[in-house]
Amino acid sequence: MRLAAIDIGTNSLHMIVCQIRPDRSFEVIDREKDMVQLGRGGFDSGRLAEASMTAAVQTLSKFLRIAATRGVDDVVATATAAVREAENGGDFVGLVERDLGLRVRVISGSEEARLIHLAAVNAVDLGRRPAIIIDIGGGSTEITLGTADRLMRAQSFKLGVIRLFERFGGPGPLAPRDERRLVRHIHRELGDYLTSLSRRRFDRVIGASGTILSLGALAVGAPPSGVSRLTRVPARDITRLRRRLTPLPLAQRLKLPGLDPKRADLVPVGVVLLDTILHDLGLPDLTLCDYALREGLILDYIARNARHIQTAERYPDVRRRSVIELAERCNYLPDHARHVAKLSLALFDATRGRHGLGPREREWLEYGALLHDIGTHIGYERHHKHSHYLIRHGGLRGFEPAEIETIALIARYHRQAVPKKSHPEMAGITREGRQMVATLSAMVRLAEGLDRSHGQVVDGLSVTGRGSQMTLRLRTTGDAELEIWAAERHIAALADALGVTFAIAKVATPHRTRKPARGRRQTPTPRRYTEFTHGKLSRNRRRSQ
Numbered sequence: 209m210r211l212a213a214i215d216i217g218t219n220s221l222h223m224i225v226c227q228i229r230p231d232r233s234f235e236v237i238d239r240e241k242d243m244v245q246l247g248r249g250g251f252d253s254g255r256l257a258e259a260s261m262t263a264a265v266q267t268l269s270k271f272l273r274i275a276a277t278r279g280v281d282d283v284v285a286t287a288t289a290a291v292r293e294a295e296n297g298g299d300f301v302g303l304v305e306r307d308l309g310l311r312v313r314v315i316s317g318s319e320e321a322r323l324i325h326l327a328a329v330n331a332v333d334l335g336r337r338p339a340i341i342i343d344i345g346g347g348s349t350e351i352t353l354g355t356a357d358r359l360m361r362a363q364s365f366k367l368g369v370i371r372l373f374e375r376f377g378g379p380g381p382l383a384p385r386d387e388r389r390l391v392r393h394i395h396r397e398l399g400d401y402l403t404s405l406s407r408r409r410f411d412r413v414i415g416a417s418g419t420i421l422s423l424g425a426l427a428v429g430a431p432p433s434g435v436s437r438l439t440r441v442p443a444r445d446i447t448r449l450r451r452r453l454t455p456l457p458l459a460q461r462l463k464l465p466g467l468d469p470k471r472a473d474l475v476p477v478g479v480v481l482l483d484t485i486l487h488d489l490g491l492p493d494l495t496l497c498d499y500a501l502r503e504g505l506i507l508d509y510i511a512r513n514a515r516h517i518q519t520a521e522r523y524p525d526v527r528r529r530s531v532i533e534l535a536e537r538c539n540y541l542p543d544h545a546r547h548v549a550k551l552s553l554a555l556f557d558a559t560r561g562r563h564g565l566g567p568r569e570r571e572w573l574e575y576g577a578l579l580h581d582i583g584t585h586i587g588y589e590r591h592h593k594h595s596h597y598l599i600r601h602g603g604l605r606g607f608e609p610a611e612i613e614t615i616a617l618i619a620r621y622h623r624q625a626v627p628k629k630s631h632p633e634m635a636g637i638t639r640e641g642r643q644m645v646a647t648l649s650a651m652v653r654l655a656e657g658l659d660r661s662h663g664q665v666v667d668g669l670s671v672t673g674r675g676s677q678m679t680l681r682l683r684t685t686g687d688a689e690l691e692i693w694a695a696e697r698h699i700a701a702l703a704d705a706l707g708v709t710f711a712i713a714k715v716a717t718p719h720r721t722r723k724p725a726r727g728r729r730q731t732p733t734p735r736r737y738t739e740f741t742h743g744k745l746s747r748n749r750r751r752s753q
Contacts, residue, residue: 209520210237212275212283213505214268216312218247218290218370219346219474220418221264223271224502225278230521232510238278241418242267243470247290247347251371256294261303268308281520281529284505285312288320289347289368317364321350323504328414329356330507331499332438337411342485343500344419344478346370351398351485353405361405365397369419372477382454382476390477394484402488413491415441416500418471419478423449424496425466426475439496443486446494450483527606531575534602538582547664549577551655555702556648558671559678562706563647572611573648576618580652583619596620596633614645621649622656626701643705650702657694658682666691678703679711688714 211234215222225238244267246260268285275283285304291297292314301312315323321343328341334356343350347368353361376382376390415424427445453461454476461472471478486494510517516533523529535545556563556570583594599616607615617634621627627634627646634642658666665686672679680699682688695712703710 209282209517210278210280211506211509212271212278212280213502213509214271214283214285214310215500215502215505216246216264216268216285216287216291217345217347217501218250218288218368219243219245221246221267221271222500222502223274224506225275225280226506228506228510228517228520230518232514232517234506234510238274240271240274242270243468245346245370245470247294247368247370249374250290250294251347252374254294255296256290256300261296261300264300265304265307268304268310272308272310281526282509283310284509285310286320286323286501286505287312287314288345288501289317289364289366289371292316293347317348317350318362320348320501321352321362321364322359323501323508324350324416325352325354325359325362325504326507327499327501327504328416328497329354331497331503332414332495334411338409339412339414340405340410340489341414341416341497342420342482343415343417344369344481345417346474349481351401351405353408353410360408363401365401367394367397367481369474369478369481372481373474377473377477379458379473381457382480387454387480390480391484394481395488398485398488402485406489410491412493412495413486413489414495414497415482416497418500419474420482420494421496421498422467422471423475423479423482424494426453426464430466440493441496442493443483443491446479446483446486450479453479525606527571527575527604530603530605530607531578534598534604535579535582537602538585538598540579540582540585541662543664544659544662545578545581547659548580548652548655549574551658551666551669552577552648552651554669555651555655555671558669559702559706562708565644565647569644569648572614572618573651576615576622576648577652577655579615580619580622580656592620592623595622614641617645618649618652621645622652626650626704647702647705650705653698654695654702657698658691660694661690673708676708677711678706678708679713681713681715683715 209228210225211228212223212225220241220243222241223239224236226234227237228234244260244263246256246264248257248260250256272283287301291300297314301314304310304312324343325341336355338353338355338360341352345368347370348364349367350364352359372390376386423446424439424441427441427449428439458473461467461475462469467475519529519532523532552573553570556573579599580595581591582598583591585598586594596616596619599619600612604612617627620633627642627649629642637645663686665684665688666682667685668683670681672681692712692714699710699712
C-alpha cells in the first residue's frame with residue numbers, strides 16, 4: 209500500500225509518499241516541500257492572508273499530482289498552528305476541500321506533540337531511558353518527554369519562529385536589547401516546564417523539524433542534506449552559532465552556505481530559542497532527527513488502519529479493495545457473498561451468447577453480488593433498498609458515478625420486484641441500461657437462491673441447450689433441496705431477461721466409494737439428475753456413471 213502524508217505548517221508545507229510494507233514498516237519513496245509561509249502576518253492580524261492561502265492551495269495541488277503519479281492509495285493531511293489559530297482557518301480548510309477534494313484535519317497542539325514524539329522514537333533508538341524531543345516550527349514549539357513506548361509529558365508552546373520573528377525580529381541584526389527581550393519571553397513561556405523536565409531523568413535531547421536541522425547543519429559546517437539522522441551537535445556549537453548569527457544583517461545571512469534563503473530572516477530568533485532551551489535543560493549535546501510530524505502521521509495511520517493495510521496488500525486494485533472495504537464496514541457474510549458472486553459470474557459466462565454483455569458489465573455484476581446483502585447491516589426488512597443506499601453513499605473509490613449507480617441497482621433488484629421503468633430508481637436510465645440491470649440483477653437473484661442455505665452446496669453450474677430452450681445444470685456437494693426450491697422461485701426473472709425457457713438439472717457430486725466387503729463386487733455410485741422447467745418438476749431420471 210502507498211500512502212501520502214501532508215503537513216500544512218506555518219512556515220512550510222511538506223509531503224512524503226511512503227510504501228507501507230506487510231510488516232507495518234514503511235519506506236519513503238518521494239518527498240516534496242514548499243516554504244509557503246502560510247502563517248506570515250497571521251499571528252498579528254489573526255487571519256491568514258489571501259495570497260498565502262492561494263499559494264498554499266497551489267502547492268497542495270502540486271503535491272496531489274505527485275501523489276497520483278506515485279499511485280498512492282490514500283492521503284492524510286493535517287494543519288497546525290497557523291490554521292488552528294486563524295479566524296479564517298475554517299475557510300481555508302473548506303477552500304482546500306472544495307477545490308482539491310482534500311480533507312484537512314486541523315490538529316491541536318497536544319496532538320501535534322504526540323505525533324512528533326511518535327516519529328522521533330521510531331527514528332532514534334532510545335533504549336529504555338527517556339528522552340526529550342524538541343520540534344521548533346513556524347507557529348509553535350513542541351517539547352515532549354518519553355520512552356519508545358510511553359509518552360510521559362507533552363506540551364505545545366506558542367513559540368514558533370515566524371511568530372517570534374514578527375514580534376522580536378526584523379531585516380537587520382537581532383539587537384542585544386531585542387535578544388534579551390526574546391529570552392525573557394521564552395523563559396516566561398517555557399521556564400516552569402523546562403524546570404520540571406530538568407528534574408527528570410533523561411539520556412538525550414532529540415531535535416526534529418526543518419529549523420533545528422538547518423541550525424544543526426550550520427553549527428557543524430555541513431549542508432542540511434549532509435546531516436545524518438543521528439548526528440550529534442554539541443550544545444556549545446549551538447551557542448557559538450547564536451553568537452555568530454544574531455549580529456549578521458540579512459544580506460550576510462543570505463550568503464551562508466547551505467541555508468535556505470527563505471529561512472534567512474528567521475534563523476536568529478530560531479537559534480536563540482534553541483540555545484535557550486538546551487542551556488536550561490543542561491545536556492551537552494543535541495541529537496538531530498529527520499523524522500517529524502509527517503512521519504508521525506504515517507506511523508499513526510499504520511497503527512489505526514492495520515486491517516485496511518492488510519486489505520490493500522490483498523487487493524492491489526483500488527476498485528476491488530474499495531468494494532471489499534465497504535462490505536467489511538457493513539459486516540457482510542464473506543463466504544455467502546463470495547459464493548453468490550462466483551455463481552453470478554458463472555451464469556454470466558454460461559449465457560454470454562444470449563446477453564451479449566462484456567467485461568465491464570461482468571465486473572459490475574461481481575461487485576453488485578459481493579455487496580448485495582450489505583443492507584442487512586441496517587435491517588433485514590427492505591435490505592435490498594438499504595444495500596442500494598449504502599452502495600451509492602459508501603464512498604466507493606475508483607468508480608465513475610454512473611458505475612456506482614449501476615452496481616447499486618444490481619443489488620437493489622436482487623430480490624422482490626424486478627426493474628421497471630416506473631420505479632424512481634430507474635429514472636433517467638436508458639432502455640439498454642434497464643435491460644442490462646434486469647439481466648445482471650436476475651443473475652444475482654438466481655445465484656442468491658442457489659445459496660439459500662448459505663452452505664455453498666451448489667459448487668458450480670453450466671448452461672446447455674440451443675435456441676430458446678436452455679438447461680441449467682447444477683453441480684452439488686450435498687443436500688441441495690433448499691437451493692432447488694429457491695431456484696424454482698427465482699429463475700423466471702433470468703429466463704425473461706434472456707428471452708429463454710430454463711430447465712434445471714441437479715448433478716450430485718459422487719460420494720467416495722467405500723471399500724467393498726470381501727467377496728462383494730464394487731459398484732459405482734450413480735449420479736442423480738432432477739430436472740425442472742421454470743421450477744416445475746418435469747421428470748426424474750437416474751443414470752449410472
